[in-house]
Amino acid sequence: MFSAQTYTDRRQRLKKEVGQGLILLLGNDEVGMNYRDNTLRFRQDSTFLYFFGLDKPGLIAIIDTETDTEIIFGSEPTLDDIVWSGPQPALAELAARVGVAQVNSPNSVSQLLKTARDSGRTVHYLPPYRQANVCKLHEWTGVSLGQIKEKASEVLIRAVVGQRSVKSDEEILQLEQAVNITGEMHLAAMQNTREGMYEYEVVGHIQGAALSRGGDLAYPIIFSTNGQTLHNHFHGNVMESGCLTLGDFGAESAMHYAGDITRTFPVDKKFTSKQREIYDIVLEMEMQSIAALAPGVLYRDVHVAANRIMLDGLKQLGIVSGDVDEMTQLGVGGLFMPHGLGHSIGLDVHDMEDLGENYVGYRDGLERSTQLGLRSLRLAKELQAGNTLTVEPGIYFIPELIDKLRAEGQFTDFVNYQKLADYRDFGGVRIEDNCLVNNDGGRVLGTPIPKTINEIETVRSL
Ligand SMILES: [Mn+2]
Helix, strand or coil: CCCHHHHHHHHHHHHHHHCCCEEEEECCCCCEEEECCEECCCCCCHHHHHHHCCCCCCCEEEEECCCCCEEEECCCCCHHHHHHHCCCCCHHHHHHHCCCCEEECHHHHHHHHHHHHHCCCCEECCCCCCHHHHHHHHHHHCCCHHHCCCCCCHHHHHHHHHHHHCCCHHHHHHHHHHHHHHHHHHHHHHHHCCCCCEHHHHHHHHHHHHHCCCCEECCCCEEECCCCCCCCCCCCCECCCCCEEEEEECEECCCCCECCEEEEEECCCCCCHHHHHHHHHHHHHHHHHHHHCCCCCEHHHHHHHHHHHHHHHHHHCCCECCCHHHHHHHCHHHHCCCCCCCCECCCCCCCCHHHCHHHHHCECCECCCCCCCHHHCCCCCECCCCCEEEECCEEECCHHHHHHHHHCCCCCCCECHHHHHHHCCCCEEECEEEEEEECCEEEECCCCCCCCHHHHHHHHHC
């Protein structure tokens, strides 16, 4: 946990920016996996963590922007709780650690909010993503279930996004810690992969590398020889010689900051020449994109520039032909990279996506494209010093997508569909790092993780 002062300062700023009314922030509850008492891994809400720091289920907080009151609501541990779960500090003691003087029972939330609403005061809340919190908000605000999300406070969303988007030095240290654990997970994958093994045998090493360092998973592990499937969570393939394997996974630090790194490497000790050719294009896209990071740079432009590098490289391989600028404009790159170049990262792996992707990655006057690839770009707006984000270009050969575009006669002037037939079983390559934008430009977070062909082949040959 950070110091009480950190949380107090964050709430002071939030209060000032929201200006009027009450701010209601909901923590998360335990969720039953197959019955109530056998719960999924508890994960606190990230905004609650950001402003109130307490990593514990069943908490609710209210900030009165006008009277300067801050209250944390939660149940005091009962003797039963202590018998089953061990001694726990009193709520007032926990609250004091994050600079909050007042605590109360969750049963009093309803009345407090009713009194506020009756006197015409605004209750600001964020869009909930868990059904339990949807129900609570419905009960407390009187807003119908179907309207809970759209009635969330835009003023509060914008204030939270503005604050959480710029990371403090102590947050950057946390992110580096997450990336460093993530690096160990990737090394474990590179060191343990052998021809003939099942993917899940390596997945065990990957997850173990996070747990044994006090971390956990920031999101479900992608580790597959079918890297062309962007979010492939199946781990049951036998890894065969001649295949590439794509691993996209990351650790969450003890304070819940996320790492999100992707590496692609051969099941064999060395890349084939065909794999090298594609890999080197993706690496060039990645390194040039990282070099382009700076305050004021439109991240959408970095995405488009990466597409230009890709099309230029694919042209040299005879997979596409024609004018690269024209192809870039038309979005031909979407066939090979149907996702965006990256997204914000912080307490969430896709930071603040629960608040609405467009609040985080777009702004007024910068609308989302409808083009394949570009439409999936989660972060498009101007970068700011203190932003942390992923840079994750890829090239994929997705037979179903190729067949569909070919059947529709799309990009026939540029794409050599006949040549593409040679790549149908290639899979995909993605390379991803986590970066910080600073006044000098930008830098990769954490200790470097093997990335060039030489670096990867060295680890694979040990
Ligand atoms: Mn990512």
